[in-house]
Amino acid sequence: MSRRFVVIDFETTGNSAAKGDRIIQIGAVVVEAGKITDRFSTFVQPGVPIPPFIEQLTGIKDEMVSDAPLFEEVAPKLLQMLEGAYFVAHNVMFDYSFLQGELDRCGYSPLSMPLIDTVELSRMLLLGADGYQLGMLAEYLGLEHENPHQADSDADVTAKLLMHLLDKLEGLPLLTLERLTPFLKKLQSSIEDIVSDMIAEKSAFLADEDTFDFYRKLALRKTKLASKKEQDGYISSHEEIESLDLQNDLKNHMAHYEVRESQQKMVQLVEEALNTNQHLVVEAGTGVGKSLGYLIPGVRFAKEQDRPLVVSTHTVQLQQQLLERDVPLLKKIMPFDFTATVLKGRNHYLCLRKFEHTLQDHHDDNYDMNFTKAQMIIWLTETELGDVEELSMASGGKLFWNTVKSDANSCLNHRCPWFSRCYYHKQRRAAHESDIVITNHALLFTDLKSDSQLLPGYKEAVLDEAHHIEDVVSDHYGKETDYFAFLKLLDRLSTTESDGMINTLAEMVDLLEVKDHEKHLSGWDRTFADVKNELDEMFKRIKSICLTKAKKSRSAELTKLTTRYTKDDVQSAAWEPVLEMGERARHFINDLTKPVKRLLKSVQNHEEHLTFKQKGFLVDLEGLLDDLQDESSELQHLLSCPLSQEVYWLEAESKGPRHAVKLHAKPVEIDQLLADDFFAKKNSVIMTSATMSVKNKFSYMMERLGLLDFGPINAQLPSPFEYEKQAKLMIPTDIPLINEVDQKTFVNRISSSLYDIAKVTKGRMLVLFTSYEMLRETHSAFKNLMKQEEFVLIAQGVDSGSRARLTKNFQRFDNSILFGTNSFWEGIDIPGDDLSCLVIIRLPFTPPDQPVMEAKSEKLKAAGGNPFYDLSLPQAIIRFKQGFGRLVRSSRDKGAVFVFDRRMIETRYGKSFVQSLPKLPVSIKPVEELVEELEEWMD
Known part of the structure; x- marks a missing residue:
């Protein structure tokens, strides 16, 4: 059956037709039978001024639309095109709802038609893409995109993207399309009928068994891992290798x-x-x-x-x-x-047994879980490694991953029918070869x-x-635990949840008619409630201790509280009820797990009557009980502080839930x-x-x-690299130290200095912070300084996305500035003209009251050392060198490094930072003079 798809893109004066925003340009492209058959585009007179930001983004000015038709005049043409078609757009709800709003304003009846969102389909089908903005997808697929953010060009690229997505969908194996079908109902895109037709057409074709491995109703990409024995041509002669x-x-x-x-x-x-x-x-x-x-x-x-x-x-x-x-x-x-083989921790790999089981139950899935299952069914036809790093998942998808990832405690090993295809075990075998x-x-x-x-x-x-x-x-x-670590495990057992594992076990026991099973679980619910109550009260008490200790220190003003505790603390009167509750919780957990394990053994004695799914369930349950016991052991360790060479501390959000506190332990050395x-x-x-x-x-x-x-x-x-020619170190003399002024004054000063530098460098700047709080405040202050959208600001923790994605976005836009902390001090590579300036806001010293740092300092001091010179300073220098290394990445790079911390020039230890760098010119002047010097040098 031939279908018509009308791909629409609107440029508008804002985000909401209901609030008075209007369409300024329409792009429409008709796709039929895999080809573009018609195009329509026009400017539209909005009747309101075009905001400066929209003008800069789209290049559309008021004079370009002054003689254009009104929306009322083009609506009939648009509605005629859309009749009997699928409405397609990149982020479909924006364009569809905008159109509905404009039609309503003009007195038309609401539209009712199937929708397709090319963002959603791209996330499901194009797993290797770096991002799902239209420009990024065009680049990924090699599609020409002449005028981004103009409706005719955007609609044209979206149409070509749609054709690629439909081709890819049609190219999937029949078995994959059949497996996808139950998960298509909850998608935003109406592709059920399209896939149904594809299935009908494919049923006549033979499966591609050279490319895919069809097993247990799933299609997997075939892999061949070379072993040493299969290699030819190894030259063993040392002389030949030396040559x-x-x-x-x-x-x-x-x-x-x-x-x-x-x-x-x-x-x-x-x-x-x-x-x-x-x-x-x-x-x-x-x-x-x-x-x-x-x-x-x-x-x-x-x-x-x-x-x-x-x-x-x-x-x-x-x-x-x-x-x-x-x-x-x-x-x-x-x-x-x-x-050569890459081997990661097993939690990086998909467990096919667990994934197969989740596909059998899809009635209660929310959108994210439903979408992630569909995404992963397609992923199996492409992946050779089964490594989660290949997937781009929403937060709900990441929660689903935790239920299907490989795990030592729930592995059936050789008893699993998926064993020969298991991604983790395949990688281990490859690594051993x-x-x-x-x-x-x-x-x-x-x-x-x-x-x-x-x-x-x-x-x-x-x-x-x-x-x-x-x-x-x-x-x-080290070790750590909190209330939610226990809650996550206990909730999977709970008999009050319909899918609680104890309920499933009880059903199996009834089915197999296991004798005396009632006595195993007698009083189990009561013990379960006792465990939760003890843990709840205990963690509340621990948080109260954390808050009380924090009030005695400067950390009381912070939202995230960190406080150390020692053997002496846990032997004090304040901790006595905590230890008692911890001991009771440990006994209750034993009382909870022992009878279930005994019942498990009884059920496993009926192995010949168990299905593969039931056997897998029993292993998962046994693994969960072991995890609960392990968590209990960690808690006991953390409550008793048994090791003198460990440091112990509590972490809590001051305004978080009453039992939200985490206990930590790490070796000091x-x-x-x-x-x-x-x-x-x-x-x-x-x-x-x-x-x-x-x-x-x-x-x-x-x-x-x-x-x-x-x-x-x-x-x-x-x-x-020739740092003397390629780089300059610039240290302003007129930026205050953070302890000389309040934080707002400091942030305003550094923001205005960054703005002055950015105007010279045309963005292309990486700004490194030592705290998220200051990063967010500076990002906000800088935004207020800009005229319209003068620079593209990309900020870690403000903009969503991984470090790699934020870095790629930074490289994509002209005039962009990247604000980063922690992970951005190292491991990012931005060669060439994309980065011309690096700004280090503060020297990267670890806070002296950070628990491990504090414990190391105490140990050093006791041994006659100097904690600052022997520990804090060397750590900061190594971190500083990592940050500095972000700027010059090739022999063709050139740029300046600003350090907004006068300690570098005013303290005895400051010269150690300069000495740690390659030899390069250093300028020490007020910001205004440095900006002038930078402009001359860059020209």
């Missing part, structure tokens, strides 16, 4: 490749460390090319020794970069083949403390982004732990980062990580 002409091969395969002495030196150092069983600490400045600097000798060594090299990074982005950019390049230049295993620090140290071996046996490792190791290890050996459990057991560990040294020495990092006794090789490899 590799690195420079020539890199020049042939890389655009803009430049010979880098530092990279060659790094290759030699890594080779020496691996071959002599030594550890290596190497600081490789920006632009050295450290990934290839360790991968080239690492791959050689792995092949020669026939054992894997583990490469660990801190960020997912670097893992993907290694696999997608560096490994393919190496495969071209190495004289032998090799395998690989020469290079790319993982992350979190999994590396989870493996270190795990009873079961997650990574293949290895003796050599590379730790990239190694300045994060201390924090990651501290996190992994991890040096001995790493020395004994990691470095002593490995032949060679290479640690590298652009920021490993403080004042050109490695002693701080080596001491923190427990490396001093091993006498590692260490080296500083300078960046090949």
Whole structure:
């Protein structure tokens, strides 16, 4: 059946027809049988002035619409086009509701027609897109978009996008379309009938069994993982490996490749460390090319020794970069083949068993859950890894992910019919067969403390982004819990919920006629209520303690309260009722889980009568009970403060729920732990980062990580960039220190200074903060300074989206300014003209009352050290160097770094920050003079 789709785009004077906003331009494109068959566009006389912002956004001015027809005059033509058609738009409810409002104003009856939202369909079908704005999708699909934000151009691009989406939908396997059908009813887009016709047409065709694996009513993308045994052409001769002409091969395969002495030196150092069983600490400045600097000798060594090299990074982005950019390049230049596999923590991977079960129940789904299931059914036809990083999910989708992700406590292993196709186990098998295993620090140290071996046996490792190791290890050996961690687990058991797991178990027991099952669950509901009551009262009491302690300190004024507690505190009278309630809660949890486990065993004795779904349910229930017991053990640990080498603290929102408080514990130092459990057991560990040294020495990092006794090789490899020509450091003398004025005055001063700089740089600025609160206030103050929409402001925590998405948006727009904190100090790469100026608002010192910092400082002081010079300052310098490194990313970049913190020039320690940077010109003047100098320099 042939359908007509009319793709509509309106440019308007604002967001609401009801509030007097009007249409100023109409673009309409008709699509039939996969082709564009008609177009219509016109300006419209709105009868009201076009606001300056709309004029700047669209380029449409009052004089362009002054002689245009009124909406009443073009409405008949538009309605004629729409008759019997689907109404299609990018964000359909905006255009459809605007049209309804305008028709109502002109005396027409309301429209009633099927709608299609190309945003919704794109999110479902185009999983690899970086974002779903029309311009981003046009770029992703290679569609020409001549005049963004003009209705004719936008409608044309949306029509082409629609055709692509319908083609993609039609190209899905029959089984996938059938599986999608139940989830289409709740979508905004009316595509049920379209998919139904596609199913009818497809039933005559043969399934594509070369591309897809059809199993248990799901279509999966077929994957073939190469193993070592399948590789050919391995050159084992050391001489042949040595003869590799690195420079020539890199020049042939890389655009803009430049010979880098530092990279060659790094290759030699890594080779020496691996071959002599030594550890290596190497600081490789920006632009050295450290990934290839360790991968080239690492791959050689792995092949020669026939054992894997583990490469660990801190960020997912670097893992993907290694696999997608560096490994393919190496495969071209190495004289032998090799395998490389990325392995992440199992919570990154989809559990097909759990997902299959959720598809059988879709009656109570909300929109997000319904949409995410549809999205994932399509994703299965594309993904080879089953890795959640490939999906772009709304917050409701992320909640759904928690119910279908892979989990050790609920894995059936070999008993699961999905085992041979399990994404996590496939990746583990591939990793155990690989020469290079790319993982992350979190999994590396989870493996270190795990009873079961997650990574293949290895003796050599590379730790990239190694300045994060201390924090990651501290996190992994730490503990935390709160009321909601218990509530999440208990709610899944509850008999008051229709889908509560205990209810499902009781139904199974009745069905199987298990004897004496009533006595197992006798009084269970009462115990369940007792557990919740004890935990509720206990966490309320703990929050009260947290608030009382905070009132005695300056943190009482903050919304987020943090307060340490010690062994002495928990032995005080105030904590006595907390400990009693904690002990009762522990006993109640035991009383809750033991009878259910006994009943589980009884049911499992009837295994021959159980379906696969029932067996899976029992494993999930057993895993949930284990999780509850684990949470209970964590709570007991946190309440008893058993370890002198740990720091304990409470965190609460002052205005949050009465029981909303979190308990934390972390080791104060991890040096001995790493020395004994990691470095002593490995032949060679290479640690590298652009920021490993403080004042050109490695002693701080080596001491923190427990490396001093091993006498590692260490080296500083300078960046090949010419910082003296490419960068300037500018420090204003007239911006107040934050403790000299109130925060509002400080924010207004830095906002006006940022505005003056931005006018010279035409935006293209990254502003780094040390607190979200100041970022939000500065963003708001800057906005008030702008004339119309002079700059595009993108702010972390204000604008939604991941770091990668915010960075991409920043690069897409001219005159854009990116406000970031925390994660934006490192790991973002904005080369070229997109970034010309970096502003560091304050030197990045960790607050001295941060619990772990405070505990480390106390320990240092007790040992005769100086907490500021031995701990706070080195940490801040490393962080500062990371922030500085965002500016110059290639030999063609040029830009200025402003530091709005006079401590850099007025304190004894300030020069340490300057000394930590590459040699570059430094200007110290009032803001006005620096702006003039910047303008001359940039010209």
